[in-house]
Amino acid sequence: MYFPRPYPDEPTLSLFIRAARHLGYAMPRLLLEMLHTDPRRASFTLPFSITDTSRLTKIPCNELMLRHTFFPYVRAFLSSEKTAAIYEDVIAGSSVPYTHFTFLAGSKRNRFYARFCHECVAEDIRRFGEAYWHRKHALPGVFICTEHDIPLLTTDMLAGTVDPRNCDHLPSEMPGNVVKPLLNHDLVREIALESQALLEGRRFSVETLITRYQQLLDLFGGDPPSPRTVDHPAYTALRSFYGDTYLADTNFVWLRGQTIVRHRTRPTPTLPNAFGFTAHKHLLLNIFLDHLLASTKDTV
Ligand SMILES: [Zn+2]
Secondary structure, three states: OOOOOOOOOOOHHHHHHHHHHHHOOOHHHHHHHHOOOOHHHOEOOOOOOHHHHHHHHOOOHHHHHHHHOOHHHHHOOOOHHHHHHHHHHHHHOOOOOHHHHHHHHEOOOOEOEEEEOHHHHHHHHHHHOOOOOOHHHOOOOOOEEOOOOEEOEEEEEEOOEOOHHHOOOOHHHOOOEEOOOOOOHHHHHHHHHHHHHHHOOOOOOHHHHHHHHHHHHHHOOOOOOOOOHHHOHHHHHHHHHHOHHHHHHOOOOOOOOOOOOOOOOOOOOOHHHOOOOOHHHHHHHHHHHHHHHHHHHHHO
């Protein structure tokens, strides 16, 4: 039976929107009858119905997960054990792994919305005859298209759970609002490129993170006097590097009591669980550290 194949970097929900049109189905019916999922579970960023999608598109689950879901971004800073567990849960259709994906949709107080690049839309229509959503434009804190170096347009389509009766739009049909630049262009571009690299498979080991975060704390005078990293000068410096508006807009919340690395004199035997951060937070920390290390080198 005919079912469209996903385009490069197309998330599965975008594929389902196109499939419903190609097959003449309403979205709720496609989700229920072909993907065996409750339409209320339809989401832009949470992976669902992977085995059904694999059967319909004849693309292996592994390939779908890596090229058409946000799994590579979510796992980029997690241990291999945790990554394997999340993968298995997603394939099994368990609701357990979704907690690892929810940050991609924002929070209750600050929801994220699907974004697109109008140049990419024009190119996709020229190349494929139709527009589609791209994963790389939907990542937290990414506000420009790296391909065309122009600001993305934001829509009123939620990045998380969507109303299946009203989520059948492709970007060419959505009015888009320009996202106001919250950072200087070079930094916005760097965040977008690095985010995309995670989506394309770049990963950090937990051991590397421990070393780098210890290095970050050392640059600001060593271990914090208390585990309350929120009071640490490294965090104050990070806030002035990105600015409070950008951090607030991308939900970079640093809870009181949350640590980025365990105290050196009290190494924890459970290193893989030492971080409570999302991929977006890890990425911002690492970009910040790269800039600090480069400026330290310059002044030596
Ligand atoms: Zn573009």
